[in-house]
Amino acid sequence: MTSLDEKIQELQEIIDNAERIVFFTGAGVSTDSGIPDFRSQDGLYHMQYDYPPETIVSHSFFVNQTEEFYRFYKDKMLALDAEPNYTHKLMADLEAKGKCIGVVTQNIDGLHQKAGSKKVYELHGSVLRNYCTKCGTFYDAKYIKESEGIPRCEKCGGLIKPDVVLYEEGLNEEILNGALNAIESADVLIILGTSLVVYPAAGLVRYFRGDKLVLINRDVTPYDSNADLLIQASFSDVIPKLKV
Ligand code: OAD
Secondary structure (H helix, E strand, O other): OOOHHHHHHHHHHHHHHOOOEEEEEOHHHHHHHOOOOOOOOOOHHHOOOOOOHHHHOEHHHHHHOHHHHHHHHHHHHOOOOOOOOHHHHHHHHHHHOOOEEEEEEOOOOOHHHHHOOOOEEEOOEEEEEEEEOOOOOEEOHHHHHHOOOOOEOOOOOOEEEEEEOOEOOOOOHHHHHHHHHHHHOOOEEEEEOOOOOOOOHHHHHHHOOOOEEEEEOOOOOOOHHHOOEEEOOOHHHOHHHOOO
């Protein structure tokens, strides 16, 4: 059995030797910033609501029960005070050093960019962008958070929708292609903090053709056996030990 320290050492060597790292991230990278993930024991999907969260964050629920959607969304998904943690910062530092060519993320919290990452492919959109469904006027997340009930456009009264991919909605093709290209041209793919059960996002991992697939996650995932290096641990026990 390889000890955690040995695995961290191996990861350090992979990073040192890499030229084109791509990170693939999920909600787990933001739990150390105080944002709950979805499927962990203390994640959103284990809390009790009037409807299952998967139902609430669906397109049909947004259309048919808009007020209820926004009650949940504002309360649980708009963590505007959250700050990036050491995991976001590691990725930004590696990009600044010219070693990371992109972060493909399922997260909608904007923390990768807040940490300094520039090449971020937001597969599921961002809570930071919101648009009037009638006239297209842009609104920031603060406007949504501070609105009473259903946020409406100041100009035309239209319903505002977050630029977030809800269940039953398709992914943005341009972002998807950008993510695919990045993954296909990576020599190292490092997957962090995702249960890898939501498609099509999780399927992107299959397009990796490079040297080393690294998977760091606290819980098991369906892709564990595909990893060249699997680190099943909390980020706090791994990431701060790495040197950029
Ligand atoms: P999940 O909640 O499914 O998975 C998060 C993973 O991160 C879990 O497997 C945890 O073990 C791991 N994790 C959490 N905190 C960690 C820590 N501190 N250290 C190490 N590992 C940690 O989140 P996602 O895979 O991102 O989609 O979920 C995918 C999609 O499902 C989301 O983008 C969202 C959701 O429905 C939409 O809303 C469209």
